[in-house]
Amino acid sequence: MPDASTAPNVASETTARYNAPDDTGHFGPYGGAFVPEILVPVLEELREAYAEAQADPAFDAEYRTLLREYVGRPTPLSFCDRLTDYYGGAKIYAKREDLCHTGAHKINNTIGQILLARRMGKTRIIAETGAGQHGVATATVCAKFGMDCIVFMGEEDMERQRLNVERMELMGAEVRPALSGSRTLKDATNEAIRDWVSNPDDTFYIIGSVVGPHPYPMMVRNFHRVIGDETRAQLREHEGRETPDAVVACVGGGSNAMGIFYPYIEDEAVRLIGVEAAGEGLNGRHAATLSKGTPGVLHGAMSYLLQDTGGQVEIAHSISAGLDYPGIGPEHSHLKDTGRVEYVSATDTEAMDGVRVLSEQEGIIPALETAHAMAPMQRLAREIGPDGIIVFNCSGRGDKDMQTIAKHR
Amino acid sequence: MSRLSDTLAACRAQGTPAMGLFTTNGFPHPDATVPVLHAIDDGGADFIELGMPFSDPLAEGLPIQRSSARALSHGVKMDDAFDTAASFRKGSDTPVLLMGYINPVLQYGIERFCTKAANAGVDGLILPDVPPEEATLLTEHAQAAGLDLVFLIAPNSSDARIQRVDELATGFVYAVSVTGLTGSRLDGRGAVQSYLKRARGLVTQNPLLVGFGIATHEDAQELSQHTDGFIVGSALIKEIEACWDDDTLSDADRYARIRQFAHALKHGDAVAAGSNPAE
Numbered sequence A: 001m002p003d004a005s006t007a008p009n010v011a012s013e014t015t016a017r018y019n020a021p022d023d024t025g026h027f028g029p030y031g032g033a034f035v036p037e038i039l040v041p042v043l044e045e046l047r048e049a050y051a052e053a054q055a056d057p058a059f060d061a062e063y064r065t066l067l068r069e070y071v072g073r074p075t076p077l078s079f080c081d082r083l084t085d086y087y088g089g090a091k092i093y094a095k096r097e098d099l100c101h102t103g104a105h106k107i108n109n110t111i112g113q114i115l116l117a118r119r120m121g122k123t124r125i126i127a128e129t130g131a132g133q134h135g136v137a138t139a140t141v142c143a144k145f146g147m148d149c150i151v152f153m154g155e156e157d158m159e160r161q162r163l164n165v166e167r168m169e170l171m172g173a174e175v176r177p178a179l180s181g182s183r184t185l186k187d188a189t190n191e192a193i194r195d196w197v198s199n200p201d202d203t204f205y206i207i208g209s210v211v212g213p214h215p216y217p218m219m220v221r222n223f224h225r226v227i228g229d230e231t232r233a234q235l236r237e238h239e240g241r242e243t244p245d246a247v248v249a250c251v252g253g254g255s256n257a258m259g260i261f262y263p264y265i266e267d268e269a270v271r272l273i274g275v276e277a278a279g280e281g282l283n284g285r286h287a288a289t290l291s292k293g294t295p296g297v298l299h300g301a302m303s304y305l306l307q308d309t310g311g312q313v314e315i316a317h318s319i320s321a322g323l324d325y326p327g328i329g330p331e332h333s334h335l336k337d338t339g340r341v342e343y344v345s346a347t348d349t350e351a352m353d354g355v356r357v358l359s360e361q362e363g364i365i366p367a368l369e370t371a372h373a374m375a376p377m378q379r380l381a382r383e384i385g386p387d388g389i390i391v392f393n394c395s396g397r398g399d400k401d402m403q404t405i406a407k408h409r
Numbered sequence B: 001m002s003r004l005s006d007t008l009a010a011c012r013a014q015g016t017p018a019m020g021l022f023t024t025n026g027f028p029h030p031d032a033t034v035p036v037l038h039a040i041d042d043g044g045a046d047f048i049e050l051g052m053p054f055s056d057p058l059a060e061g062l063p064i065q066r067s068s069a070r071a072l073s074h075g076v077k078m079d080d081a082f083d084t085a086a087s088f089r090k091g092s093d094t095p096v097l098l099m100g101y102i103n104p105v106l107q108y109g110i111e112r113f114c115t116k117a118a119n120a121g122v123d124g125l126i127l128p129d130v131p132p133e134e135a136t137l138l139t140e141h142a143q144a145a146g147l148d149l150v151f152l153i154a155p156n157s158s159d160a161r162i163q164r165v166d167e168l169a170t171g172f173v174y175a176v177s178v179t180g181l182t183g184s185r186l187d188g189r190g191a192v193q194s195y196l197k198r199a200r201g202l203v204t205q206n207p208l209l210v211g212f213g214i215a216t217h218e219d220a221q222e223l224s225q226h227t228d229g230f231i232v233g234s235a236l237i238k239e240i241e242a243c244w245d246d247d248t249l250s251d252a253d254r255y256a257r258i259r260q261f262a263h264a265l266k267h268g269d270a271v272a273a274g275s276n277p278a279e
Helices: A039-054 A057-071 A081-087 A106-119 A133-145 A155-160 A162-170 A185-198 A216-224 A226-239 A255-264 A330-338 A348-362 A368-374 A377-384 A399-408 B003-014 B030-042 B062-073 B078-091 B102-108 B110-119 B136-144 B159-168 B189-202 B217-226 B234-245 B251-267
Strands: A077-079 A091-096 A124-129 A148-154 A174-178 A203-205 A246-250 A271-279 A294-298 A301-305 A341-347 A389-394 B018-024 B047-052 B096-100 B124-126 B148-153 B173-176 B208-211 B229-232
Touching: A039 A057, A039 A106, A039 A185, A057 A106, A077 A226, A081 A091, A081 A348, A081 A377, A091 A226, A106 A124, A106 A133, A106 A203, A106 A216, A106 A255, A124 A133, A124 A185, A133 A148, A133 A162, A148 A155, A148 A162, A148 A185, A155 A162, A155 A174, A162 A174, A174 A185, A185 A203, A216 A226, A216 A255, A216 A330, A226 A255, A226 A389, A246 A255, A246 A368, A246 A377, A255 A271, A255 A330, A255 A389, A271 A348, A271 A368, A294 B102, A301 A330, A330 A341, A341 A348, A341 A368, A348 A368, A348 A399, A368 A389, A368 A399, A377 A389, B003 B018, B003 B047, B018 B030, B018 B062, B018 B208, B018 B234, B018 B251, B030 B047, B030 B078, B030 B234, B030 B251, B047 B062, B047 B078, B062 B234, B078 B096, B078 B102, B078 B110, B102 B110, B110 B136, B136 B148, B148 B159, B159 B173, B159 B189, B173 B189, B189 B208, B189 B217, B208 B217, B217 B229, B217 B251, B229 B234, B234 B251
Parallel strands: A091 A389, A124 A148, A124 A203, A148 A174, A246 A271, A246 A389, A271 A341, B018 B047, B018 B229, B047 B096, B096 B124, B124 B148, B148 B173, B173 B208, B208 B229
Antiparallel strands: A077 A091, A294 A301
16 A cells, blocks of 8 residues: 555645745744743754755655654554444545554654654653643653653642553653643643743743644644645555645644644645533633633744633643643644634543444544544534545553543543 | 933943832832832832833733732722832932733823823833834834833843844843743853843943842842843832831831841941931
8 A cells, every 4th residue: 555654754745835834934824933031042053954864865764664663653554334324425535643652643743753852962851741642742752762751740730541551651651740820731831931941941842732832833744744645645555636625624723633734734624623621611711722812922933722801821621631722733723714724622422422423333442632633523424425424533542541431431 | 302311321431230110000008109100219229110000911920910919909099100200200209110011002002001100200111021123113103202221131142133133122232130020030040141142242322131039139239240130020019018018117217227228238337227318
């Protein structure tokens, strides 16, 4: 089969006309680099190093090799026959990022960033984590590359996700509790940035989503576009066409969604649908940044943000710790405003239903984050009809969530 | 010339380092902020930085984080900063700068924010998460309102960068002493001095002030060798915290101690207890 994982990690013809971000890292009015002066030269060094790496075939070759030999790519594109029958409409395919090493798509990005860190001569890696999936993916590559690893994690999340803390520590990472604010992902990110400001020379910050100051949103997207590139090639194999009628992905910070959306942005006939976490409902506690937020600046970038009228950042809520973030990647804000991507939301209850349906119909226990992408499936499958195709990004597996799932069954 | 520029020029003419003191609006309590400002003004502050609290102050060390959280717990809003500045301004000509993060300013509306600040007697702005590259959204409005816009440099800023910041800044250039957060320890003083000496040679259009980690008169004297003055924040916040957390002190005792703290920072000795220069 045509193997997209051997394609170079540069813009393909399909995305040639979509040209965001601009040179200063702005996606329309969003993005940029709102950072303390100490980080300005650090980000400049990173931009230059990343540009050089992108132009270096040896860098791409090593990245591709690791994705194949270590991560286990390409991940399958599984036809979900029983799920298709269950909804009685369009054919549904799952892009199986849950089968990546460590159990989620996150490692595509940590592999790319640690190669860059090594290239830049950095020896100390820091990261933030919410549910712990990005923390585990970072601890994993640090063990593989023999680098020091410090993962900042909200004290609340450390209790909720004890298993992932154990995994990180087993691989030699130090997990540092973030004790400030709400003691969740937002605060872990604050602590990681504070560490970075204090150690700009030897430290590389592996950001876990398409958020943060330029060049992170662009770089993390590019390290995840392999998801969409493979999907195109695999769908051609299965269906004789690269483009489905719709692509669905959950959105917290938005990395798995950008990874699968990006190679389809120029194919205007492909509906791209992002599903945010509506928590207890859009009028209660939620994490639906695009549906209910307003533009603002958090963690170095302008983007939609959950905040009060005074500009204080609000605390997000979702049953899934990985979507529990009051911000979102700036590119998603741009794609919302331009209308290229449709953003909808799914409540905690709908996510639990998604876990049940996918488990019962396909024998795939998805992560709670991933399960949000199931919420619009019935409506979409019927709207699109039996001649059409839907691909959803099965971004992670649900083992880490079994306690929460068991409690809600 | 702005009130801030005049003040800094006067300090320079006298050969004394200018002292800027930072405290957070609404800290330790909304009712205490204006009297605290008067106390540090009486203690010898040449200008004041009034912090606008933010939920996610990512360049701050623990003392200023705590002061911000404490202010927000009292429900402090942006308009309260203008009220504080206006109230202080009735009793003092000491320049006041508002310092904080861009997001609350954005939500308030940049133009409206600049106009209100100027009307409240504010002289300038310091927004540490807005480097020159992102500042285009505010320069015009700040200028129209007559507000100075201070930018920062850091030990890892290149020569060209420092010169560029000097060109864009008005009021002064703020040299962050160490690569770290506010309230960091001043480690490697030799390196700090050589960086400040380098900056001194490159900053030609503005006064150069140094801040971050300065906790004592001795720190201030040492770091002012190559600068026009210094800024103290975290150490003052810790002193205020200690005073207000001590239930045995009366409010009068507390303001007197804050005044003495400011005086000692500038002059190296405390004013005699009870001698209030305002009396």
